[in-house]
Amino acid sequence: MQNNEEHVVDGEAESASSAPQPEFSDWAYYADEDTMKQPNEIPASESEKIPFVGDKEPLSALAAEYQSGSPILLEKIKLLGEKFAAIRRTRGDGNCFFRSFMFSYLEHILETQDKAEVDRITANVEECRRTLQGLGYIDFTFEDFFALFLEQLESVLQGHETSISHDDLLQRSRDPSVSDYVVMFFRFVTTGEIRKRSEFFEPFIMGLASSTVEQFCKSSVEPMGEESDHVHITALSDALGVPIRVVYLDRSSCDNGGVNVNHHDFVPSSGDSSGSSSSSSSKTTEPFIVLLYRPGHYDILYPK
């Protein structure tokens, strides 16, 4: 196993010519620079073999991916195993962050039946609607997406005629006529938040390819399949008032050779989101949405 790893890392040129084409799941074969580009490079057919939202798998499934992989990654996965029980993969089609967020959030509501949280987010969604209207977005361009999200929110609460089970939720998350609509809803929410607070987001966007905040939103937020980064995550988290934890699995390690798994919590800035300070006491707890980030891709993690 060790030898294998050395072969891949030290003999990249050789492995590129002689090793069989790596499968999508063989992350370990890629250097970080390669994985950054990867989601764009997966042929559509390859990506479509993976459902939008996969089944819950034990964390050992992650370790299995890296069996002959970098010792740093294996060490990190071991550490992950101490805190997390399971992983749920999402399709690497550029919508994986939004898709992971969708499933994770709705699943949380389904399991906790937290009516107060539903009321809170509903108020934020209405605020997002007004934001878009204020920015000049025409109602009919976004209203179907808003309506469909609110419908899902209502159906995960039990006791209604339209209530759905966990299985139903999974099915819907795999059905483009629900899943893509909800992804598009999040894209509208994200773009509205970024443009509303363009002065705040501008410095983060300027370093990227776009020349203006509006251009960034038009080319990197609103179109389906455009990948998300910290700008998108910050904006979505702020707009909806939902904290998100992102756990990073990459080859980085500390200078002293120690390995630990970094995470970053995106905590909504309460100032801008509808000022519901009464319910903010729950926000100080750990984010209930935990995503695993590997360069270029997000999956869902389940704490123990």
Place this chain on the structure above:
Amino acid sequence: MAAVNGQTEDRYQGNTPAVAPSPKQPLPAAKSVDTQSVLKRLQSELMALMMSGDPGISAFPEEDNIFCWKGTITGSKDTVFEGTEYKLSLAFPNDYPFKPPKVKFETACFHPNVDVYGNICLDILQDKWSSAYDVRTILLSIQSLLGEPNTSSPLNPQAAQLWSNQEEYRKMVEKLYKPPSAA
């Protein structure tokens, strides 16, 4: 309404009672309901476009088929296209607004980003499409593309080359321009 049938993508409607034969089966398709949502959107767009009164752009569905529109744009003032008028066709897919409509020039247009068949190279009609666009913003974008072409990756290299010489370009536009016949 032939185009209404044969829908492939169906938006799930939560208020439709779901009678799934088994949990593993795809959700029951509510075809008519889905068509309704695309229809509703296109009708809203038509209304908005007619109310907006933007100068130099217009569009209307073809007889009997709201999925196929004919549009018109006029060249903006102070551009080499000033005073010219172009007919376009817009064909909306069944999964609109997830996918952009196919938009083509019906009137020949001598432009760096339009080929001889009327195909248009414009990012928002391809990979940068999003549901936030509508017929109005498409037409306005094409109108502004007329005056501000992208000459670095042209469909019509001859037009791209000539663009730097606006006086000659205007002559070429006038020479090649065939006003759309009143159909």
